[in-house]
Amino acid sequence: MSGTTPETSATPGGFVSSVGQGIDYGRFLDCVHCGLCTSACPTYLQTGNENDSPRGRIYLMRGVVDGRVGLTPAVRRHLDLCLDCRSCETACPSGVQYGRLIEPFRVDMQKAEKPGWFQRLVLYGLFPFPRRLRFALAPARLMQRLGLDRVSEWAGLPRLLPGPLGRMYRLLPRLGPQRPALPQLLPATGERRARVGLFTGCVGEAMFSETNHATARVLQANGCEVVVPRTQGCCGAIHYHSGSDAPAVAMATKNAEAFPDDLDAIIVNVAGCGSMLKDYRHMGEETSGVGQDAVEVLGEFSDRVKDISEFLAELGLRPPTGKVPWRATYHDACHLVHAQGVRQAPRELLEQVPGLELFPLPESDICCGAAGSYNLTEPEMADDLVSRKVAHIESTGADVVVTGNAGCSLQLQAALRKRSRPIRVVHPVEVLDLSYRGVAGSSPFDE
Amino acid sequence: MASTQPAPDGTVPVATELLIRFRRLLGDDGVLAAEDELIVYECDGYVVEKKAPDVVLFPTTTEQVSEIVRTCNEFDVPFVPRGAGTSLAGGCLPVGGGVMISLTRMKSILEVNLQDRYAVVQPGLVNLHLTRHLAGTGFHYAPDPSSQGACTIGGNVATNSGGPHTLKYGVTVNHVLGLEVVMPDGQVVEFGGVAEGLAGYDLVGLFVGSEGTFGICTQVTVRLTRDPDAYRTLLGIFETVGDATQAISQIIAAGIVPAALEMMDQGIIEAVEAAYGFGFPLDAAAVVLIEVDGLEVAVDDEAERIIRLCQEQGAREVRRAETEQQRALLWKCRKQAFGAIGRLSPSYCTQDGVVPRTKLPEILEFITDAGERHGVRIVNVFHAGDGNIHPILLFDERDEEQIARVFRASDEILGKCIDLGGSVTGEHGIGVEKLEFMERLFTEDDLDVMASVRMAFNPRGSCSPGKMLPTAGACGMEHIERSHPGKQAAS
Ligand SMILES: Cc1cc2nc3c(=O)[nH]c(=O)nc-3n(C[C@H](O)[C@H](O)[C@H](O)COP(=O)(O)OP(=O)(O)OC[C@H]3O[C@@H](n4cnc5c(N)ncnc54)[C@H](O)[C@@H]3O)c2cc1C
Numbered sequence: 022m023s024g025t026t027p028e029t030s031a032t033p034g035g036f037v038s039s040v041g042q043g044i045d046y047g048r049f050l051d052c053v054h055c056g057l058c059t060s061a062c063p064t065y066l067q068t069g070n071e072n073d074s075p076r077g078r079i080y081l082m083r084g085v086v087d088g089r090v091g092l093t094p095a096v097r098r099h100l101d102l103c104l105d106c107r108s109c110e111t112a113c114p115s116g117v118q119y120g121r122l123i124e125p126f127r128v129d130m131q132k133a134e135k136p137g138w139f140q141r142l143v144l145y146g147l148f149p150f151p152r153r154l155r156f157a158l159a160p161a162r163l164m165q166r167l168g169l170d171r172v173s174e175w176a177g178l179p180r181l182l183p184g185p186l187g188r189m190y191r192l193l194p195r196l197g198p199q200r201p202a203l204p205q206l207l208p209a210t211g212e213r214r215a216r217v218g219l220f221t222g223c224v225g226e227a228m229f230s231e232t233n234h235a236t237a238r239v240l241q242a243n244g245c246e247v248v249v250p251r252t253q254g255c256c257g258a259i260h261y262h263s264g265s266d267a268p269a270v271a272m273a274t275k276n277a278e279a280f281p282d283d284l285d286a287i288i289v290n291v292a293g294c295g296s297m298l299k300d301y302r303h304m305g306e307e308t309s310g311v312g313q314d315a316v317e318v319l320g321e322f323s324d325r326v327k328d329i330s331e332f333l334a335e336l337g338l339r340p341p342t343g344k345v346p347w348r349a350t351y352h353d354a355c356h357l358v359h360a361q362g363v364r365q366a367p368r369e370l371l372e373q374v375p376g377l378e379l380f381p382l383p384e385s386d387i388c389c390g391a392a393g394s395y396n397l398t399e400p401e402m403a404d405d406l407v408s409r410k411v412a413h414i415e416s417t418g419a420d421v422v423v424t425g426n427a428g429c430s431l432q433l434q435a436a437l438r439k440r441s442r443p444i445r446v447v448h449p450v451e452v453l454d455l456s457y458r459g460v461a462g463s464s465p466f467d468e
Numbered sequence: 469m470a471s472t473q474p475a476p477d478g479t480v481p482v483a484t485e486l487l488i489r490f491r492r493l494l495g496d497d498g499v500l501a502a503e504d505e506l507i508v509y510e511c512d513g514y515v516v517e518k519k520a521p522d523v524v525l526f527p528t529t530t531e532q533v534s535e536i537v538r539t540c541n542e543f544d545v546p547f548v549p550r551g552a553g554t555s556l557a558g559g560c561l562p563v564g565g566g567v568m569i570s571l572t573r574m575k576s577i578l579e580v581n582l583q584d585r586y587a588v589v590q591p592g593l594v595n596l597h598l599t600r601h602l603a604g605t606g607f608h609y610a611p612d613p614s615s616q617g618a619c620t621i622g623g624n625v626a627t628n629s630g631g632p633h634t635l636k637y638g639v640t641v642n643h644v645l646g647l648e649v650v651m652p653d654g655q656v657v658e659f660g661g662v663a664e665g666l667a668g669y670d671l672v673g674l675f676v677g678s679e680g681t682f683g684i685c686t687q688v689t690v691r692l693t694r695d696p697d698a699y700r701t702l703l704g705i706f707e708t709v710g711d712a713t714q715a716i717s718q719i720i721a722a723g724i725v726p727a728a729l730e731m732m733d734q735g736i737i738e739a740v741e742a743a744y745g746f747g748f749p750l751d752a753a754a755v756v757l758i759e760v761d762g763l764e765v766a767v768d769d770e771a772e773r774i775i776r777l778c779q780e781q782g783a784r785e786v787r788r789a790e791t792e793q794q795r796a797l798l799w800k801c802r803k804q805a806f807g808a809i810g811r812l813s814p815s816y817c818t819q820d821g822v823v824p825r826t827k828l829p830e831i832l833e834f835i836t837d838a839g840e841r842h843g844v845r846i847v848n849v850f851h852a853g854d855g856n857i858h859p860i861l862l863f864d865e866r867d868e869e870q871i872a873r874v875f876r877a878s879d880e881i882l883g884k885c886i887d888l889g890g891s892v893t894g895e896h897g898i899g900v901e902k903l904e905f906m907e908r909l910f911t912e913d914d915l916d917v918m919a920s921v922r923m924a925f926n927p928r929g930s931c932s933p934g935k936m937l938p939t940a941g942a943c944g945m946e947h948i949e950r951s952h953p954g955k956q957a958a959s
């Protein structure tokens with residue numbers, strides 16, 4: 022019997038890379054290589070290649086850290102293809118914190134190379150700033166209102182836009198009229214049950230201001246006083262996930278300071294932002310140069326963050342009474358179900374809506390391919406995944422897909438728009454709002 | 469083999485020629501040959517021994533599998549099939565290198581026939597995906613290994629997988645009606661069919677459990693089982709392990725066939741409770757998860773009898789799962805129990821022995837003794853109903869001396885299983901891990917007969933070499949050196 026451990030018995034290939042060296046090595050060892058996560062992984066389901074599975078990616082990252090493999094284009098490709106959807110974390114019985122491996126690893130990979138024009142200009146320059154984004158979206162909004170988008174789509178104009186921009190255009194939802202910003206304080210209806218803050222986000226605020234208004238109304242209807250601080254901003258996810266950790270921490274700190282201390286909860290209605298907000302403590306801990314005090318501030322903020330569905334289910338809903346007589350199905354946003362572990366809450370809420378029929382969606386918790394800016398950076402895989410999702414949605418016979426994340430919503434709307442049978446995408450809170458207000462049409466398209 | 473460059477003398481190396489052929493057959497996307505993409509395939513759920521294949525192929529049709537096999541034979545290279553790679557015995561280890569045939573892209577459900585109660589599926593289909601597909605039809609696929617969320621039907625066929633519910637419903641072989649197989653010479657044959665009890669040799673029975681050494685299965689016709697009308701899930705809590713095993717024996721002796729009978733001892737309870745917070749009492753010596761299913765009118769009666777029998781054996785308490793959520797959580801605790809072990813120890817190794825059910829108290833006592841004698845902490849979670857034990861030995865892989873003790877304790881436990889009339893694998897298979905036990909399990913004559921059967925299927929020995937039989941070494945696969953148990957998955 023040889024005396025070496027399997028971890029060191031492998032002859033290192035002698036590849037030297039600083040990438041991933043800062044990761045606590047014990048996190049790799051947590052993986053017992055059982056493979057139970059593989060079929061929970063959307064990319065593996067698609068390619069069947071273990072290099073595109075969680076177990077494989079962990080093995081590759083560890084291989085790079087151990088110097089067994091180089092950070093070759095192939096290795097990079099398999100890691101880039103990861104959606105960071107955390108489906109593997111839900112599946113893993115050993116409690117492997119996959120996100121704590123891939124995220125710092127990616128930060129290192131990104132640092133090793135310069136961001137491209139698209140990242141610099143659009144992702145970093147536009148997304149985090151709701152005002153700039155609103156401004157940038159104005160022409161699109163106008164075109165849609167005038168019906169010109171159809172014409173331009175027909176004329177193939179969006180195809181002329183350079184790659185990712187063209188995709189962004191095609192991803193644009195049916196933009197509702199831009200609502201005025203929410204007031205900074207909204208009173209509770211009836212007896213006050215809680216005082217909460219509302220996180221309005223950046224992409225969410227500009228593209229989905231309607232959802233934010235609906236969220237505020239539903240909170241009020243449930244006896245919550247709602248505070249909407251003006252000084253809040255982007256959650257920092259786009260920066261953090263693409264490797265710019267220091268700017269992300271700055272955004273986090275700004276948000277932590279924006280919300281008063283006396284709130285019972287900070288409510289977020291975009292799952293992607295929510296999981297980032299809940300992760301501020303870890304982000305602080307893992308970014309070099311962030312002091313213990315600062316981490317504490319971020320941590321205290323994180324602890325108070327709740328997804329709207331999670332919060333309402335815990336609070337207990339005041340019974341919604343208006344009929345919403347629609348055939349619906351619920352898609353689990355990765356950032357809600359896997360990153361935040363919120364699975365039952367939205368379903369429980371929807372079940373309380375009179376008239377709403379809820380049909381189970383096959384593979385409801387497999388990523389739709391949106392995954393943050395993934396649909397902009399990995400178009401092929403994103404398309405494959407969304408087609409898979411659309412086929413499942415169509416198999417349910419539903420007219421409405423309910424989902425709690427802006428990214429999924431964009432992705433699904435864009436894909437469903439191409440279908441002959443119309444299927445609408447809404448946020449759970451919008452369904453509740455329609456019920457409370459008693460204004461739902463007899464079909465989701467009647468409004 | 470990974471290189472596609474012509475050799476310096478200008479001739480095209482065999483490996484390059486082979487790769488060109490594979491690429492032509494499967495396209496670039498169906499062939500992995502670069503070293504950096506192969507290391508992921510150097511082991512499966514058994515991480516003690518490692519060897520990367522030279523190529524991994526992703527066929528999508530039976531014809532492609534057949535063509536791959538013929539090509540391998542033409543170039544005289546060994547090949548090994550791989551499903552999800554959850555084997556705990558190194559079944560997927562490409563002993564001697566060569567070609568790995570990954571079946572993961574052949575995962576369609578080709579036909580579901582509820583009237584005749586069968587489904588035809590491709591081998592790469594994930595076990596649970598079949599059951600999910602059948603949801604709402606009133607039928608399911610019965611074999612439910614704890615790894616069912618990931619393992620493939622092809623892998624189940626190859627290892628004759630069992631699971632908690634096989635106590636009542638049987639193992640994989642009881643649920644396979646027909647197979648399409650690419651034989652080790654590339655011929656495509658069909659065994660069995662959609663009907664039961666066909667004439668001729670039962671080649672299905674022979675193939676199931678052959679661990680990839682009789683060929684590659686490319687299509688499986690499985691039996692579908694009607695969902696039970698009702699079930700009751702109980703949790704018996706015991707002060708001693710002896711009481712728990714006695715209760716199990718009494719239940720079976722009373723003629724009750726529970727759908728599942730699973731035991732977890734104190735060590736496991738501690739870990740599972742930390743992971744999932746079910747509310748298990750931490751001071752109990754053992755808990756037994758019991759499920760009965762059948763007709764609504766019968767299950768309550770059976771549940772009552774079981775509760776009484778448990779109480780007679782000194783159960784502290786017998787709880788019922790009152791809601792579907794509670795039942796699901798209980799099963800999650802059981803099925804994912806091993807994952808929680810990471811909370812007890814940095815490394816562990818699971819054994820997979822079988823003893824006649826009546827010998828359970830004896831083997832458990834032996835395990836406790838062996839643990840004490842060698843100073844190794846051992847915890848237990850297992851399929852009590854069919855005497856399939858999974859002692860989990862905890863250790864720290866950085867401590868050489870501890871590892872040696874773990875080895876000795878494991879060997880003694882498995883030896884004892886054989887002495888008690890049992891075996892060294894209940895469900896994980898022989899693979900490469902348990903090879904050396906074959907000579908203790910079987911007489912030379914037994915092994916000779918097995919070897920001649922293998923000769924009939926796999927005369928060149930190039931299909932899954934180095935597996936199952938101690939003599940199975942084809943080219944240069946003498947004894948595989950065993951390093952030591954690493955941190956390893958279990959069921
Ligand atoms: C956490 C965990 C729990 C487990 N629990 C159980 C359990 O409860 N019961 C149980 O029985 N097992 C269990 N196992 C072991 C393992 O999951 C099973 O043996 C399973 O059937 C393997 O399926 P697979 O698709 O992963 O096959 P692989 O691991 O890929 O392959 C297993 C063997 O089958 C061969 N093979 C694969 N596909 C084919 C094919 N199409 N044709 C011919 N040969 C093929 C391979 O060459 C190999 O020898 C568990 C494993 C883990 C990691």
Ligand code: SF4
Nearest residue numbers: 052053055056058113
């Ligand atoms: S990540 Fe978890 S589920 Fe996946 S192989 Fe590792 S231990 Fe198993």
Ligand code: SF4
Nearest residue numbers: 062103104106107109
């Ligand atoms: S995060 Fe999602 S895509 Fe990435 S490995 Fe895990 S399951 Fe796969």
